[in-house]
Amino acid sequence: MKKLINDPQDVVAESVEGFGLAHADLVAVHADPLFVARAGGAVSGKVGLVSGGGSGHEPLHAGFVGVGMLDAAVPGAMFTSPVPDAITPAIQAADSGAGVLAIVKNYTGDVLNFETAAELADAEGVTVRTVVVNDDVAVEDSTWTAGRRGVAGTVMVEKIAGAAAERGDDLDAVAAVAEKVVANVRSMGVALTACTVPHAGRPSFDLPDDEMEIGIGIHGEPGRHRVPLQPADAVTEALLTPVVEDLGLSGGEQVLLFVNGMGGTPASELYIVYRKARALLEARGVSVARSLVGSYVTSLEMQGASVTVLRLDEETTALWDAPVHTAALRW
Amino acid sequence: MKKLINDPQDVVAESVEGFGLAHADLVAVHADPLFVARAGGAVSGKVGLVSGGGSGHEPLHAGFVGVGMLDAAVPGAMFTSPVPDAITPAIQAADSGAGVLAIVKNYTGDVLNFETAAELADAEGVTVRTVVVNDDVAVEDSTWTAGRRGVAGTVMVEKIAGAAAERGDDLDAVAAVAEKVVANVRSMGVALTACTVPHAGRPSFDLPDDEMEIGIGIHGEPGRHRVPLQPADAVTEALLTPVVEDLGLSGGEQVLLFVNGMGGTPASELYIVYRKARALLEARGVSVARSLVGSYVTSLEMQGASVTVLRLDEETTALWDAPVHTAALRW
Known part of the structure; x- marks a missing residue:
């Protein structure tokens, strides 16, 4: 295995740490549990956008945290869904009171863990809506997916929904535009x-x-x-x-x-x-x-x-x- | 050989054509001889910046053509210096009368071909200054180089000299700031x-x-x-x-x-x-x-x-x- 890494167990933590140092004007890294939030925290009155998933797909998702796109991203272990204990605080960090849209790629683990995290956040008073991205037409049902997989179209969902949130749309409207992108x-x-x-x-x-x-x-x-x-x-x-x-x-x-x-x-x-x-x-x-x-x-x-x-x-x-x-x- | 290409002889032409189509707001591709110029042509009164070199190092150099950086880029064949017959028209396209700075990575073929092209352009009335980038500390003299090779530091030279040209510096001043970057x-x-x-x-x-x-x-x-x-x-x-x-x-x-x-x-x-x-x-x-x-x-x-x-x-x-x-x- 030829890679520019140290201990294989430290790849995600070290790389996200480096990412945070290189982009300190845009993001703040929370080390434990690991998530990346927009620098300066949730924007007052704006719907928060959160995404995440297994690491190894960079720049997805942390590379899309910032103005006009995501408020927080949750990197899981390599090719492994992030756990609810990391997703829930990311959702809370993204909430300014206007609610949070979670953008989830359609893998069974991601969908379940985001669902659990949304329930935990809801119990803390955060309104969460979820949109599931399933743009891959190659196959129905796959190794880790029921239905179509979520792949590169996720970038379009995050960008366009992010712009809707930035212009001040409410949670229902941001979710609706995200669903429109998913459908198209x-x-x-x-x-x-x-x-x-x-x-x-x-x-x-x-x-x-x-x-x-x-x-x-x-x-x-x-x-x-x-x-x-x-x-x-x-x-x-x-x-x-x-x-x-x-x-x-x-x-x-x-x-x-x-x-x-x-x-x-x-x-x-x-x-x-x-x-x-x-x-x-x-x-x-x-x-x-x-x-x-x-x-x-x-x-x-x-x-x-x-x-x-x-x-x-x-x-x-x-x-x-x-x-x-x-x-x-x-x- | 596993590559997403058609005929190996067509890689550079097809990829630059695709680049031009994807970025038509920024660049115009001239097919024969092959060079990439800033959309809209030379900017009146501004020093022109031209770079180029063998293909295979993308986004260098065509990816840096646009506002605040290069006015033209000349892609050679893969890992092969561009010929003077392509460099000269690129220099002419970049000239608005204020002269042109050529930014050349230190490889013997690149230096010679840019030198010849500069003489040809000069004969057509274009004042050309050249800066040679030699940032690679690894070795003195190499397969295709006398002295240090020019590598990634070229991006810094193109960005910083490009900004100097954009703010209205004259040719001597743009060349001086480029030389300062090369030295540092x-x-x-x-x-x-x-x-x-x-x-x-x-x-x-x-x-x-x-x-x-x-x-x-x-x-x-x-x-x-x-x-x-x-x-x-x-x-x-x-x-x-x-x-x-x-x-x-x-x-x-x-x-x-x-x-x-x-x-x-x-x-x-x-x-x-x-x-x-x-x-x-x-x-x-x-x-x-x-x-x-x-x-x-x-x-x-x-x-x-x-x-x-x-x-x-x-x-x-x-x-x-x-x-x-x-x-x-x-x-």
Whole structure:
């Protein structure tokens, strides 16, 4: 195992500590239990946004804490759901009295632990609503999921709901816009290589040198099928087509196109995928009105990429464009 | 070779095309000869900034074209210097009459080709000054370099000189601030794995599973020595110590600390390196006043990182803080 780490048990704590030191203008790290909150605490009168999940997908979620996006993020152990004892204080830290929206990727452990945490916070007087992100069209039910998995579309939910909270929407309205994004965002990914979880010390699955896995999950969960190595244009079509069909996109619609790197993929390859995905959308008469290209929802050092499409309307476009100031997204 | 590419000969052209489509608000791509210019063309009265070099180090340099940084970038073939026939029109595109500063990483081919291009541009009436970046303290003279190599510190030169040009400094003044950054920035890197140049089809060097190379170059040029795998804290000390000593840093000084990923390194590992590098600087009484953590000067999918330290003064701090709007850096 080749990694720039110290004791494998300390990876999450040390990396979040470093993150907090590098971005002290944006975030405050609470060490025990571990969560990352917006610097300066909850914003008076604003709905709080909290997300979290297993570590290893950085910059998700802590990289999205800041103005216009999340108020707190809860990193679990590597590829392991955070525990309610960490989620509950994060929810409390994010609450200014206007309530909290929890944004949860659809994995059984995450959903259960956020549910328990929401009940505990509710008992302390915090109103919590939850939205579950399930954008991965690759498979129904997976290793750690009932229903579709939540993957890169989570970035769109956090950004757009975050902008709604920032402009002063109340909890019901922020939850409604988050649900609108969930209903209109779909993703699918491909892996060229597996990744190695530090405390496991070996790759999480085997993928032969001459194969790739179409429909991979962000923890290496099985996808739709393994195929011999293919050119990027063919892979891109294999990812985009199910996404477009599941969304039921028609000519004349406007979308946000997001090409996400899994962690070990050069930027040049992501732009090659973006180029083809955009051409395929345009050939269907779909207009790419907004774009995001980069490694935002990763699987440690996995090589691969995912394609996410969000159907836009006037409201979600304006909320996407609204200012954001976090470690990983800023405009 | 596992890559999300089509024909290996088309990687640079297709990826720059995708980059241009994704960032059409910021850049315009000129296809033949290939260069990337600021959208809207040269800014009247402003000194133009041009950089370039072999591809494979993205987001360097095209990712830094935009307001407050570069006016044009020239991507060569993979790990291959761009030719004068591409550099000269990029220099001309960047010139509004106030002259052009060329920022060149110290590799023999880059220096020669930029020199030839500057002479050709001069013959067309463009005044060109050149600054050569040579921040890598690992070795004197290397596979493609006489003297020290230019690596991640190039980002600091481009940002700070870009801000000086944006505020209206003349060519001599922009060149002087760029030279000040060059004189005060040092870097050193480590590789855990090699990378594969697409048209070569195999790793550019062999690195055994139980070794890392301290002092690696961004094209895989040999470093100082190979060592058995070590904890991140020990590796960080091995990188930071020569950087600090070469800079002659003293207690009470202020620096910018930049931990750069080589392309295949998870963000979590970069923050572990940052945490230790910061602690080591603080133990010497050096204050980390500004920080940058991310994969900005990469070597395709290489796993590894580099540590860059820039000695700051009031002027360079203010220019670092000045607004920037590019694909890869924005504030």
